[in-house]
Amino acid sequence: MECGMVLTHLKVQPGECIAVKGTVLPDAQRFALNMGRVASELALHFNPRFESQGDTPVVVCNSRQDGVWGEEQRAQDFPFQRGQDTKVCISFDAQELMVGLPGEQQIKFPNRLGLEAIEFFSVEGDFKIKSIKFK
Numbered sequence: 049m050e051c052g053m054v055l056t057h058l059k060v061q062p063g064e065c066i067a068v069k070g071t072v073l074p075d076a077q078r079f080a081l082n083m084g085r086v087a088s089e090l091a092l093h094f095n096p097r098f099e100s101q102g103d104t105p106v107v108v109c110n111s112r113q114d115g116v117w118g119e120e121q122r123a124q125d126f127p128f129q130r131g132q133d134t135k136v137c138i139s140f141d142a143q144e145l146m147v148g149l150p151g152e153q154q155i156k157f158p159n160r161l162g163l164e165a166i167e168f169f170s171v172e173g174d175f176k177i178k179s180i181k182f183k
Contacts, residue, residue, distance in 0.1 A: 052170075052171045052172055052173070052175065052176075052177060053170060053171045053177060054087075054168075054169075054170045055168070055169045055170070055180075056086075056167065056168055057167065058165075058166055058167050058168065058169060058182075059165050059166075059167065060083075060165060060166035060167075060169075060182060061165055062139075062140055062141045062142065062164070062165075063139060063141065064139060064182060064183065065137045065138065065139045065148075065181075065182070065183050066083070066137070066138045066139075066166065066169060066180065066181075066182060067135065067136070067137045067179075067180070067181040067182075067183060068081060068135065068136050068137075068138075068171065068177065068179075068180050069133070069134070069135045069177075069178045069179045069180075070133070070134065070171075070175050070176050070177045070178045070179075071131070071132070071133050071134070071175070071176045071178065072128050072129065072130055072131065072132055072134060072174065072175060073130070073131070073174040073175065073176060074130050074131040075130065075174070076098055076128075076130050076173075076174035076175070077097070077098055077099060077173075077174055078095060078096060078097040078098060078173050078174060079095070079096060079171070079172065079173030079174045079175035080093055080094060080095040080096075080170075080171070080172050080173050081094040081136065081138065081169075081170075081171055082094070082168070082169065082170045082171075082172070083138065083145075083166045083168060083169045083170075084111075084112070084161065084163065084166065084167070084168050085161070085163070085167050085168055086167070086168050087168065087170070088112060088114065088115040089112065089113060089114070089161060089168075090110075090111055090112040090161075090168075091111055091140070091145060091159055091160065091161045091163040091166070092109060092110075092111065092138070092140075092145045092147075092157055093108075093109065093110045093111065093112060093117075094107070094109055094136075094138070094147055094155075094157075095107065095108040095109070095110070096108075096126065096128050098128075098130065104124070104126075105126040105128070106122050106123070106124060106126065107122070107123040107125070107126060107155060108120050108121070108122055109121045109122075109123070109147075109155060109157045111157075111158075111160040111161060113160070113161060118160060121157060123155050125149075125153055125155075127149045127150040127151050127153055128150070133178070134150055135150065136148065136149060140159060140163060140166070141159070142159060142162070142164075143158070143159055144156050144157060144158050144159050145157045145158075145159055145163075
């Protein structure tokens with residue numbers, strides 16, 4: 049996946065939210081929001097896939113430690129539409145990361161790395177960023 053933006057040296061604390069607004073591209077196949085310490089240490093790889101090897105659309109979440117991927121978690125609720133604007137709000141605490149989705153949905157993913165601050169954030173794939181707010 050092509051990387052659209054990388055932010056480093058962040059200090060997002062537990063309970064704070066990274067709010068991302070953007071547009072899913074009209075011909076989108078997939079996009080990803082990544083957060084953690086660095087690119088090889090991701091507490092969350094949030095990856096909506098419109099067509100995943102012939103499957104129905106799915107949101108795949110995973111973590112990466114020492115450059116090695118963990119076990120995937122898949123959510124069948126898929127609130128994204130090609131060509132539409134969307135907003136995602138990501139926050140975390142000692143136990144889990146929470147991704148607030150359109151339509152009041154939420155995906156929870158375990159904080160496998162014991163992340164105490166988000167220092168790295170990237171957006172990649174078929175997503176055009178309009179704004180990012182830290183609140």
